[in-house]
Amino acid sequence: xxxxxxxxxxxxxxxxxxxxxxxxxxxxxxxxxxxxxxxxxxxxxxxxxxxxxxxxxxxxxxxxxxxxxxxxxxxxxxxxxxxxxxxxxxxxxxxxxxxxxxxxxxxxxxxxxxxxxxxxxxxxxxxxxxxxxxxxxxxxxxxxxxxxxxxxxxxxxxxxxxxxxxxxxxxxxxxxxxxxxxxxxxxxxxxxxxxxxxxxxxxxxxxxxxxxxxxxxxxxxxxxxxxxxxxxxxxxxxxxxxxxxxxxxxxxxxxxxxxxxxxxxxxxxxxxxxxxxxxxxxxxxxxxxxxxxxxxxxxxxxxxxxx
Amino acid sequence: xxxxxxxxxxxxxxxxxxxxxxxxxxxxxxxxxxxxxxxxxxxxxxxxxxxxxxxxxxxxxxxxxxxxxxxxxxxxxxxxxxxxxxxxxxxxxxxxxxxxxxxxxxxxxxxxxxxxxxxxxxxxxxxxxxxxxxxxxxxxxxxxxxxxxxxxxxxxxxxxxxxxxxxxxxxxxxxxxxxxxxxxxxxxxxxxxxxxxxxxxxxxxxxxxxxxxxxxxxxxxxxxxxxx
Numbered sequence: 001x002x003x004x005x006x007x008x009x010x011x012x013x014x015x016x017x018x019x020x021x022x023x024x025x026x027x028x029x030x031x032x033x034x035x036x037x038x039x040x041x042x043x044x045x046x047x048x049x050x051x052x053x054x055x056x057x058x059x060x061x062x063x064x065x066x067x068x069x070x071x072x073x074x075x076x077x078x079x080x081x082x083x084x085x086x087x088x089x090x091x092x093x094x095x096x097x098x099x100x101x102x103x104x105x106x107x108x109x110x111x112x113x114x115x116x117x118x119x120x121x122x123x124x125x126x127x128x129x130x131x132x133x134x135x136x137x138x139x140x141x142x143x144x145x146x147x148x149x150x151x152x153x154x155x156x157x158x159x160x161x162x163x164x165x166x167x168x169x170x171x172x173x174x175x176x177x178x179x180x181x182x183x184x185x186x187x188x189x190x191x192x193x194x195x196x197x198x199x200x201x202x203x204x205x206x207x208x209x210x211x212x213x214x215x216x217x218x219x220x221x222x223x224x225x226x227x228x229x230x231x232x233x234x235x236x237x238x239x240x241x242x243x244x245x246x247x248x249x250x251x252x253x254x255x256x257x258x259x260x261x262x263x264x265x266x267x268x269x270x271x272x273x274x275x276x277x278x279x280x281x282x283x284x285x286x287x288x289x290x291x292x293x294x295x296x297x298x299x300x301x302x303x304x305x306x307x
Numbered sequence: 308x309x310x311x312x313x314x315x316x317x318x319x320x321x322x323x324x325x326x327x328x329x330x331x332x333x334x335x336x337x338x339x340x341x342x343x344x345x346x347x348x349x350x351x352x353x354x355x356x357x358x359x360x361x362x363x364x365x366x367x368x369x370x371x372x373x374x375x376x377x378x379x380x381x382x383x384x385x386x387x388x389x390x391x392x393x394x395x396x397x398x399x400x401x402x403x404x405x406x407x408x409x410x411x412x413x414x415x416x417x418x419x420x421x422x423x424x425x426x427x428x429x430x431x432x433x434x435x436x437x438x439x440x441x442x443x444x445x446x447x448x449x450x451x452x453x454x455x456x457x458x459x460x461x462x463x464x465x466x467x468x469x470x471x472x473x474x475x476x477x478x479x480x481x482x483x484x485x486x487x488x489x490x491x492x493x494x495x496x497x498x499x500x501x502x503x504x505x506x507x508x509x510x511x512x513x514x515x516x517x518x519x520x521x522x523x524x525x526x527x528x529x530x531x532x533x534x535x
Contacts, residue, residue: 184398184402184405184406185406187395187397187398187402188395188398188402188406191395191396191397191398192393192395194357194377194393195389195393195395196395196406197356197357197376197377197378198355198357198377198378198381198387198389199381199386199387199406199407199449199450199453200378200381200382200407200409200453201378201406202376202378203378253397
């Protein structure tokens with residue numbers, strides 16, 4: 001670190017922190033979906049990363065189509081891609097629940113194996129459809145370039161866009177969970193499925209929508225992902241371990257815990273990565289999490305209630 | 308009104324409830340009496356659709372329900388207060404009550420809070436932090452919100468202090484008068500059953516073995532079945 005003035009050091013910290021924020025956004029979008037599916041429903045969905053990939057390929061497809069057939073649409077396609085990513089992942093999630101997940105609610109270990117198998121099938125599907133080579137969406141001009149609040153600090157615009165998207169979606173999911181009729185039914189169903197049925201909640205329908213929604217959010221994460229990386233058949237699976245880590249660390253029942261834990265994990269890895277090698281950074285983050293989880297087995301946030 | 312005909316329920320190979328039949332008229336309160344393990348809870352779960360039945364029919368207001376899912380039975384007018392109350396511990400009291408709302412409107416019927424003023428006081432507390440008696444009131448309030456015509460209560464006095472048991476009997480009768488409900492309550496506590504019910508059915512080994520109207524002499528006749 002020699003030859004760095006205090007000012008340069010500060011600038012590095014800010015930019016590295018911002019990189020951490022971009023990582024935080026993708027991680028949080030993935031984790032929000034998984035917090036619903038794993039934290040609330042208790043389904044271990046190993047294929048969650050593949051729903052991100054669906055969203056990413058949907059974005060790529062739309063970018064390719066508008067580049068070749070409707071160049072005038074280029075500046076706007078990305079907004080549509082976010083919706084398309086959501087819709088595609090939601091639809092596939094809906095089918096997955098119908099065909100596979102609903103038979104596995106009382107069998108968590110089987111759901112782990114089954115969804116892992118599904119992940120492999122989906123990865124091969126992507127490979128057959130789009131090829132093994134990584135592709136990237138052509139970003140519209142307004143997402144390129146950077147914003148310079150002071151000289152020496154460059155904040156990339158695509159990062160800012162992803163962050164705004166993440167905040168909107170997080171707020172949306174929180175409102176949906178804690179203020180809407182569906183959210184109430186979802187929380188009741190996950191706490192006591194039998195009793196929820198006996199107060200008149202159609203638990204099958206609630207489960208299906210909940211699972212599909214979690215997948216849909218991963219699809220939006222996929223659209224966001226295309227702005228910071230290129231898409232391959234296994235892009236999503238790279239995130240699955242980190243995402244589970246975020247959900248478990250945050251406290252499986254708590255949405256706010258998910259936000260806090262995604263933030264701390266992403267920031268810690270990003271800032272540490274600058275000062276040591278990538279794998280050493282990963283090891284230290286993991287060790288810290290293990291120690292904290294040993295002291296607080298239920299994660300950062302937990303509900304204070306008698307059982 | 309509720310009509311049960313030839314109801315048989317089995318866990319795997321072993322049949323627990325055999326060919327059970329009874330009918331409860333509109334505005335009537337009936338107590339299903341019996342010791343532990345005689346099939347009271349099994350009967351209630353089967354009526355609600357939580358347990359599958361082997362044979363028989365369940366009708367509410369003439370509508371056959373034996374093939375319906377639990378949530379469809381609720382929509383047809385059955386409501387259930389289970390043994391152990393089974394409120395949602397992580398939801399607030401208000402949210403617990405709202406789970407019973409079937410319309411898109413978010414209004415809880417006013418009489419629920421008139422019957423159970425303590426729930427209005429505690430509406431922002433989590434259900435799991437309430438005392439046993441308060442949870443029982445919450446479970447009844449939640450069931451009433453579904454606007455039922457038949458209310459099933461499985462051992463409502465279990466684990467509740469004696470002074471509150473008296474209140475409970477009074478409240479159940481009040482609900483009946485207010486809403487013209489049919490109420491079936493399963494019970495081991497004879498004094499409570501006599502205080503609340505018009506008619507007592509005695510269940511033993513999954514069959515109804517006696518039927519008594521609540522008047523003088525009923526106590527001795529039913530207590531024979533309940534003593535161990």
